[in-house]
Amino acid sequence: MSEFTARRLSATGDEWAVATPHSTASDAAADVLRGGGNAVDAALAAAAMLTVVYPNQCSVGGDLLALVGTADGEVRFVNAAGRAPRAVDAGEIAARYESMPVLGALPVTVPGAVAGWAALADTWGTRPLSAALGPAEAAAHEGVPVAPGLALDLRREEQILARDPGMRGVFFADGDVLAAGRTLRQPALARTLASIAAQGPSALYGGDVGQSLVRLLAEQGSAMTVEDLAEHTVRLSGTHSAVYDGVDHLSSGDNSQGLYFLQGLRALDVVRSVRGTLDPLGRDAGVVASVLAQAAADRDRFCCDPEWGEAAPAEELLSEPYVRRIAERAMAGTPVELLGQRKASGDTVAVVATDRDGTWVSLIQSVFHCFGSGVLDPGTGVVLHNRGASFSLDPASPNRLAGGKRPLHTLMPVLVREGGELVGAHGVMGGRAQPQVHTHLALHLAAGATAERAVSAPRWVLGAMEAGVTEGAGTVKAERDVPTAGVRAIEGGGFDVELIDAHDDGVGHGQLVRRAGGADGPRLVAATDPRADGSAVAG
Template sequence: MRDFQFPGRSPVRATEAVAATSHPLSTLAAIEMLRAGGNAMDAAICAAAVQGVVEPQSTGIGGDCFVLYCPKGQSEVLAFNGSGRAPAGATVDWYLDKGFSELPKQGAHAVTVPGAVDAWSRLLEDHGRKSLAEVLAPAIHYAENGYVVHDRVAFDWAEPETDLSADEYAARIFLPGGQAPKAGDVHRQPELAATLRVIAKQGRAGFYEGTIADDMVRRLNELGGLHSHEDFAATKGDYVAPVSTRYGGYDIHQMPPNNQGLTALLMLNVLSGFKLGGLDPNGAERLHLEIEAGRLAYQDRDRYVGDQDHVPVPVKQLLSGAYADRLRAEIDRERAMTHLPRLELPGSDTVYISIVDRDRNAVSFINSTYYSFGSGVVGPKSGVVLQNRGSSFRLDPKHPNAIAPGKRPMHTIMPGMATKNGRVVMPFGVMGGGYQPFGHVHLLTNMIDFGMDPQQALDAPRVFYNDDTVEAERGIPAEAIEGLRKRGHRIVEPQHPLGGGQAVLIDWEKGTLTGASDPRKDGMALGY
C-alpha cells in the first residue's frame, strides 16, 4: 500500500469493467460505451477515436494501430496488425536516384498509407457489438463542438509549432491565431468532424475511397509523394500470430515483426537469469541490468526486424533459451558494456488503451501517428493528419527494413498482454517510441519481481539507454545515479517524461479488476 502522505494516486478497483487511457475524455467515452451495452472492443475503438480528436499530436485516423485481444478471458491471444504499407511506387532505387540518403522525418515521403480505419472497421465487425457510427459519435461531438486542451497535450503541442507552421493546412487547424493552444483553451476541428461523419455513414470505404481519399492523395502528390488511389483502396489489416515468452510464471505476449514487440521479450529472457526480486527496485544494480539487457535486445531489433511478408525474421532463434543465455553472458554486473554499436532511439507520440469488460473480454489497443503530428502533412479538406511511419524504413537494400512497394516499416507501437493458467491476467502497454520495450519490461518486473500493484508499477521512476547516454528521470535516487556512473554509464536528465502507460489487472479468485494510468500523461482509469 502506498504512503498517503506523499503525492500519488491509488489504483482503480471495480468488479464489472475498467477502462484506462491517457486522456479523461477518452476514458469517459469508453466507460459510457460499456455502460450502453458495448464490449471492450467497442469501447477501445471509441476511446481511440476520441483521442484522435483531443490528443491530435499523438494519434488519429491518419495513423496505424495494433491490437491484442482475449475474448471472454481466454488465454488464446488474438493479434491484429493494423499498420499501413509503403506506396506501390516506393523502391530503394527510386529514393537513391533522387539523392536521398535516408527517408525524411516529415513530408510526403515519410507517409505510409494509414491502417487504423480499416482495422477499426474489421475489429468492430468481427468482435464488437456496436456500429461504427455509434463508436465514432463521441469523437464527432468533440471535433465539431470543441474540447478543452489538457495540460500534457498542451505541453506536447507547443514543441512542433515550427513544423506545423510549414504546412498551411496544418497551421490553419492546429495553430489558431498563429500559435499552439494553451492548457484550458477550447479547440475545434470541423473538417475532421465532417470526415468522421462520412466514415460513420460509409464505413472504411468512406476513408479509403471517394472524396476523402482523393483529398489525401492529391495533397501527398502535390508534395512529391508516390501515393495513389489504388494504394489507399488496397489497404487491409491482418490477423497474425503473437510472439510470446514466459517470465515469472506468466506468459507475456507481443505483436510479431514488423513490430518491435519481441525486443521486450528478448529483454525478459535475458533478465530471467538474474534474481531481480532480491534487489532494490530503484537501485543501481537493478537498473544497470535492465539497461544492459535493453542494449543487447535493441541491437537485435535493429539487425533483424522487418516485415515478415517480405523478409524472414529468425523469431524462434531469437527467443530461444540458448540465445538468451548467450546474450546474458555478455553482461557484467559491475561494468557497462563497451563493444555494442551506438543506439539512436527517437521518441514518439502515441495513445495506449487497456480495457476489460464484464465478460472479461480484454483488449490491449495502441494507436499512433508516430512523431508529434506525424508527418506534418494534413488533408486540406479532410483535416486528416497523416502519420510519418515511412521514416522508419532504411535505404540499404540488404537491410530487413529496407523500403519496398507494399511493405510495412518496422513499427515501435506495441500492445502487451499477460496470461497465466489458461486465463488472461492483464492487458498492458507503455507508450514512448523506442522506449516502449524498456517500459514494458520495467512495468512487468516491477509487478512480478517487486510485488507492486499496477499503479505503483507505472508511477515508479524510469531509465532509458539512448544515444550512448542513460536518461534517468528525476525520481531515480541520487545513490542509484552514482552507482550507474561508477559502472560507466553517462547519465542525463530526459527532456520529457519517459513514456506513459495503462494496465488492467484481473483477479479471477476475487472477481475484481484493478486499473492504472500513468501520471506522466493526462489520463485516468475508471471502473464500475
C-alpha cells in the same frame, strides 16, 4: 477544477476497467461499458475520441496494432500497419537523402488505423463501428479543451507546425499555437468521422476521404495512389510470449518490436534466476539496461516486414541459448553500443480495457513522431503519420524501403496471463523505447508494486526513441527521482546518464488494467500514467 487536475490515476471494480492517456477518452470508453458494450466496443470509442483530443499522438491518418483476448483463452494480434506506396522509387530517395526523411509526404505510408478499427468491430465488437465514432464526431464539431500534454507539444513543435497550412488552420489562433484550456474545434475532422461512420472504412480506402489525402500527398511528391489505399489489408495472427517470474507476457510479432520486448524479458528471467528479484531503479539497473540495449540492437538488425521473407525467425531470437547469451553478456558487463537519443515528445496512445465477459484489449495507435509527418490535410482534417521514417535506405538492410512493404513498427500491445487465464492488459507510449517501458512495468509488478505505482515510478530509457536520430550515442535519459543507486548502476554498466525532470513524457507513459487478488477476492485494477492527461475508470 479542470478535468485534468481532477483526473483519476487509479480505479478498482468488479466487472470492467479501462485506462487511456486522456480523461475524455477514458470516459467515452466507460460510458460504453456501463451501457452493456464489451471491451472492444469501449476501446474503439476511446480510440476514436483520442484522434480528436490527442492529435499530437494519434490520428485517422495513423496506424494501429492491437491484441484481443477472449474468455475461451484465444488471443489474436491485429496488425493494421500500412505499407509504402507501390510506386515509391527507393533508389531516387536514397540518392537525395542519407536516411529516410522524417517530415513531409515521403515518409507517409498507408494509414491503417481505420481499417484496424473496422476489423476489431467486425470480429469482436457487439456494436457497429459507427456507434464508436459518434461521440468523437460530436467532440470534433463542438470543440474540446486543449489538454496540457497537447499544449506542451504544440509549443515544442510550433516551428514545424507553422510550415504547414493545414496545421496552422487547426492549431493556431491569432498567429500563435493554442494554449492549454483553449477550445480546439476540428469541423473537417468531424465530417471525416461522419463519412467513415456512414460509409465504413471505404471512405478512406478509395472514397472521398482517401482521394483528398492522395491529392495532397501527390502535390508534395508522394507516390501514394488511391489504389494503394484500396488494397490495404489487416492481418490477424497469433502471438509470441515470454515468462518472467512465472507470469506469461504476450505480444506481437510481424514487423512490430513486440518480439524484442519478449526477448529482453526472457533474458531478464535468466538474470533473475541468478540475482533474485530485479530492481530496475537500484542495483540491477545497469544489467537491465544492458539487456534492453542488446534487444534493441537485434530489433535494428532484424525487424522488418516478414512478408518479404528476410525476417529472423522468432523461434531463434526467443530461444533459450540465444537469450541466455544476452543475459550472460549483461551480467559480465560486456559493453553495448547504443544508437543516439533525442527526447521524444509524444507519438502514441494506448487503450487498455477488460469487461464482465472476460475480453481483454490492448490497443495501440499512433502518428509515430509528434504530429507525425507535420502534414494535415485541410480537406479532411486528418493528420498524416510518418511511419515510413522507420525504413532504412541501406540496400543491405532487411528493413530497406520498397514499394508495398511495411516498415519496422514501434507499436507493440501486451496482454498478460497467469495459470492459463488472462489477467492483464498493458499499453505504453514511447516510440522505440516501448519495449523498455513495458519492461519497467513488468519488473515493478513482479516485485510487488501496485498498478498505480508501476506506471508512476521513476523511469529511465536508453537509445533512440525516434527515427532519424543519431546524436548523443550511449546516453540514458533518467528522471531526476531515479535513486542514486540506480544511476550509478547504469553508469557502471558503461552508459552515460542524462537527468531529466521527474514525470517527463520523454520516458514514455503507460496504461494498465490488471486482475489483482485481495481480502475480498480478485478485483480489477486500472491505472494511468501521471505523465499524460489520462484517467482510469472501473465499475
